[in-house]
Amino acid sequence: MSGLYELVFKRIGMGLLTMLVISVLIFVGVEALPGDLATAILGQEATPENVAQFRKELKLDEPPVKRYFLWLGAFMRGDLGNSLANRRPVAELIFWRFKNTIFLAACAAVVAVPLSILLGILAALYRNSLFDRVISMATLSTISFPEFFVAYILIALLSVQVIIFPSISNINDSMSLGQKIYAIILPCMTLTLVVMAHMMRQTRAAIINILASPFIEMARLKGIQRLRVIVLHAFPNALSPVINVVALNLAYLVVGVVIVEVVFVYPGLGQLLVDSVTKRDIPVVQASGLIFAAVYVSLNLLADVLSILTNPRMRNPK
């Protein structure tokens, strides 16, 4: 058992190290800006006073290494600095939007994960049938489509041709949960369609892989129903790859949400990041980039830890 903990801790340590390196990269990236950051952002016409004020604000006069630790330390305490565009604290800007992004991603996950596992199991059960082919063609094409194509098709069908759902997902705190869910149905559907393909195909492949094993043949020879064999015998053994692909897709959901948020004008972190990149609002870009990276890295970490836990063979790496 101790070997197991050691493996999990090692993996968590790797994750933390990755985060640290990513924070250095984000910091150095801004540092490596050709020319002076202050003049680059304020423009050529900036007065010397403006430039001096700006340098003081971003603490540009300190040595880089000291500045990195100041920045990281402040970040840990939740002080993300002030936005360059509107002077408001970054933490205030980000917190509410991050909550919205998580809400959207979570809603999409609640629909997409059970649905794609179910479809994957069904496709494995009726493999090579018409049902399987139709599903695999449909999922394959959603992989090739850009997210905004799926999004605009849904808008054209469900909010213009037939007016059922709103095409702009504006939500605020005064709305009830039901109203919020109604507002985000279309972005939620888009995300579901985009991530489902991958999860469903992996589930199908993992189960079919297991179906070739002798113990499945044994179960079949005992006369157990096909559905029962798949759900009770094959699926638990396919759990490790399935969990892995689910976690990877959750990570993708949180990050891939950027484009969908822009399409539906949803007030999330991705939209803020894109706006700030256009405005070159560096503190906001740094902070939201780091948060996205943290979510992505920790979900990947979770995937690895869970697959170590669910697969006894991985506990004793050769």
Next chain:
Amino acid sequence: MAVFKLLRQSPWSARIGMAMIGLNIIAAALTFTPFLPYTQTEVVGDVWLEASRDNWLGTDHLGRDLFTRLMWGARNTIFIALITTALAFVLGIICGFFAATLGGWTDQILSRIIDILMAFPTLIFALIALSVVGTSITALVVVIALLESTRVYRLSRAVAMNIEVMEYVEAARLRGEGIWWIMRREILPNALPPLVAEFGLRFCFIFLFIAALSFLGLGIQPPAADWGGMVKENAGAITFGILTPLVPAGAIAFLTVGVNLIVDWFLHVASGLKD
């Protein structure tokens, strides 16, 4: 002649894929000729006109001919995606082969750096990088090529590892050939089939990536026509029931499906399976 034989035996799915790509190449090539009635920036009529004899797909949000812009978009987007993919492959293959043939510390250091770069979501990384260096075509190409070269590195290193232990590489080493010669003359020709298939897939990813960035307003800048940007520009039309933004978005899907069909066939041929 072998190429013609292979083409004659190609399945219908690959032929459809070739036709889809061919159509795009013809569209892109036509923009170099003087036969087009309009240019990509010329205003030819009212905003969001219906399709007509003069404007085959109608006009866009500024009254420019949509069909012309679609063809120019093919030229701009495909060209930039091709350059980016090529750059990513040159970088990734050189680093990957070096890591595989040298091994030891070179391999360790390169692989750890790549691991960390790959742990970072690409879209977010590109957004941060573009916010720092600003949006220009050069920045776009370099940033995306760097990010995608990590994936190429992984593959080319893995493939080269398997080839590097072959007797003929050993023989070349004993002959006293330099590392550059071994990489170029022994490993590269034998690693080609998986790398070519990967080139198709990577091209799709990069193409979608550029389209996404242009859609976000950070890729190819207007007034140059680009499919992702065209979707964004015309997005407002959709609420009036005008399907203009779906046309360039559909063109993106059309091209990626076409490339995927050919890659599938190529993988099938390269794996040596007989039906």
